[in-house]
Amino acid sequence: MRVDAVSENAMLLEFGDVISEALVPVIMAVQRRIEAELSDVVIDLIPSYTTMLCVYDYNKVDTQWMADALQKLTRQVNVETERRLSGSRVDIPVWYDPEVGYDLETLADAKGLSVQAIADIHCAKEYLVFTIGFNPGFAFLGKVDDAIAMPRLSSPRAAVARGSVGIADTQTAVYPMQSPGGWNIIGRSPQRMFDRSRGDRCASLLRVGDRVRFRAIDRQEFDRLGGSHE
């Protein structure tokens, strides 16, 4: 692992060069240890696919101390034990329908599949949360089956509705709030991905390391669960 100072108050920890499911539990374990042992000097953390940005208080410790502490702590993480470490399992209901899945038919045509087949393939796998970003609670999930993988739209939409379920290359995600976006939208979930009323520390439904399964629902269930048609 490498530790590099990138600014006066941030260190970048690099765990590898390629995206791999195996790195996620390692990064999770390091995050937990930092939270447990260095919380008085570490202000914030951004775990991502192969890295973790660590923002610290330079008024308490110097750069060398911080780099050494992170190196030492990372060496102590037992990778074999951590492989068994996993996050929560979360089920997310999705209504796969062209009414809310703006790109569902285009994707089906491009892939020579039926709309039903797209939904079936999307629901068939368990996905891992690699990172959270772009917007509060926006979880990047992987990996999508190549049969339904699709590059981003060439020009992003100005507004993608909250709950929209999208595909970008082999990643999939649920938009936690209305925002601009270039992902291929195949359906919509009534599930609130980011909700302040759950409390500050649990506003985001998903965290890095969680495992997600999508479950197809019909229009009635979508409405019953509070889904929005707007």
Add this chain to the structure above:
Amino acid sequence: MSELVIRRPGWQSTIQDEGRRGYYREGLSEGGAMDVHAFYWANKLLDNDLSSACIEVLMGQFEAEFSAAGVISVTGADLSFRINGVECETWCTHRVEAGDAIAFERPRSGLRAYLGVVGGWQTPVCFGSRSVVMREQLGGLDGGALKKQDVLPYAYDRESVLRQVNPHYVPDYSQALTLKVVPGYQYREFSKADRQLFAQTEYEVSDQVDRMGYKLRGPPISAARRHLISEGIAYGAIQVPQDGQPIVLLKDRQTIGGYPKIGCVASLDAARLSQCVPGSKVAFEFASVARVQSERKQFDRFFKTPLWHAGKKA
């Protein structure tokens, strides 16, 4: 309850404090006052906790009325500031009474002015901060910029001595700016020639500037790889997208991104950049973490020392 009623919100006026700490992992932006120097002064003049919420007024044209007495401070952009039509000094505190109307004109230089009040503006706290991040629809009164008729509560519960910042400490925002850059992230992936070009060129601030970042214009530079695996973005990171024009990422930046970064601008220089209008000239110089950190530590010490100590030193 003491209140400020907004009569004219201006271009974009937002409630800002020091921003959010500890929520990056949930995908929340940092947010917070863009110019920490002017923001800290606004609070220090009032003996406020340095992280108290102020109103960040972008490009003036802001008017409001007080429902009760209070003591306020105005710092930041060089502009005409009036109380009941009478021109008043900025970078100092003023007593206001019930019914007093305040007005900010368009700045002569700088972009952002800070309006502080004794005790700070008491708008709701959201994820540990009162700061508004408009893109996330979070913070402030409703997640957006202030609107006409918005009402901001404050608690005028102690006297405050009227004070003025020593002119020695008031920056001239129209002066050319050199930003110190800590080489980092993908620094080594930019060719030696491109790094030299970057450090020797005078860039111009483009008109694509907002709370997320400042895009600059100059000769294009590029890294060996065009797109990377997304990683956490530090304050001041200089992202270089495909067009080769650097973007300095500021308070409302997204938490992760996949464009190559040549380094990070020192936090105090990034704050100063946020006062630059489109067309301003800026240059970069590489600096060590140690140098940048010691300047910031000195800054923090200065502001965290009680005012009368700083006064003696000046």
